[in-house]
Amino acid sequence: MTQAIAEPPFLADRRAAAAAALESLELPAFRGVAGWEFTPIEGLELDSFPVAASGSADSAAPLLELSAENAIRPTAEKPADGAPVVMPLALAAEHYPQIVEKHLGTVVAGDGSPFVARNDALWTDGLLVYVPKGVEVDAPIVINTVHEAAGSSLHWRLLVVAEEGSKAEIWHQTLSADQEAEGLVNGVVELVVGAGANLRFVDAQGLSESSWVFGSQRAVVERDGALDWITLGFGSANGKIFLETKLAGPGADARVTGAYATRGRQHLDYDTLQEHAAPDTTSDLAFRGILGGRSHAVWRGMIQVDEGAQRTDAFQESRNLLVSRKAHADAIPGLEILANDVRCTHAAAIAQVDPEQLFYLRSHGLDEANAHRLVVEGFLHALVERFEEGPVRDAVAAAIDQRLQLSLAA
Secondary structure, eight states, rough: BBBSOOOHHEEEHHHHHHHHHTTTTTOOTTTTTTTTTSSSOOOOOGSOBBBBBOOOOTTTSHHHHOOOOOOOOOOSSSSOOOOOOOEEEEHHHHHOOHHHHTTTTSSOOOTHHHHHOOOOOHHHEEEEEOOTTTBBOOOOOEEEEEEOOOEEEEEEEEEEEEETTOOEEEEEEEEEEEEEOOOEEEEEEEEEETTTTTEEEEEEEEEETTTTEEEEEEEEOOOOOOEEEEEOOOOEEEEEEEEEOOOOOOTTTTEEEEEEEOOOOOOOEEEEEEESSSSSSSSEEEEEEEEEEOOOEEEEEEEEETTTTTTTEEEEEEEEEESTOOOOOEEEEEEEEOOEEEEEEEEEEEEEEOHHHHHHHHTTOOOOHHHHHHHHHHHHHHHHSSSSHHHHHHHHHHHHHEEEEEEHHH
């Protein structure tokens, strides 16, 4: 969805400030800037991708299939009082300036990132999801962001504000209309989970494997709030995603689940942060990846426990299965702890398919190809067990199956 023609002054001022900042911000040098040691972007010419708006939501095949007929989708119409708002961001800035101006840019501040600044200055597509205090949304909120114009850059952003005591489930997909088209997609996601609110955010990336992808995604969870964040990375040729969660209030809880499946010469880089900024907070992060061909995946995770965040309980793991001898993965867990009453653990593993598992399955009558497929499917489907039975579990499992068919056939 494209922005409205007229923008309120605060939005225009944000664009102007970001455009001015871009003049002094350079792209991070490969191996020269912390966090960018594994993702080569020397050949990236940002100006070679003219900015274009996204395509229609139905111009690309969905990665996640949702059967719910009562799904809530973006609209330019103002909802009834007390109903959730799912509206193009620039239009929402006119109708709900007190919400957009208060929250936009406060969760993802940029911190000198040329990608965030470029998004601030150039975004054509944005959406506000606002759930009022105490409102529980029964139907899923479904959003598709589609890169349609070949050779273009798409800058989009999503602002979600779930107020105190509210509950909602959001499904977002970033897709390409043409699975062969080159381009660049640069997204910013800001999630505000209020006190006692409950938000599930399902985010799936199925871009063309000839495109670049960059993302800065961050959530802030207030007192007794709960966030269930699911992210799938299947597409793109190269890029890096920052995925961060801040447990800002006592009793806050975050559960983050990530899956990726790469093939060919794909390169995906995830940089995750679990920041515990208040006492009595919990976080649980699990990433799993299947890598084939000459593909490369990076996961760098940090559990950060701020001073005074006592009784933190945090866990993170990254497990990668290489189905090709030329595939490569890097898993780098980290801890930064400034409190003395905590429980923080991490795990990381990179392995080939276990020959003993193959032998066991073949001894029970399976041929080598089917035995191999079952081992790989079981590895990723272990993540699905983290979700309760229902539409999300079914849709994520189906998306993984579909992707594995492509990855294992390559």
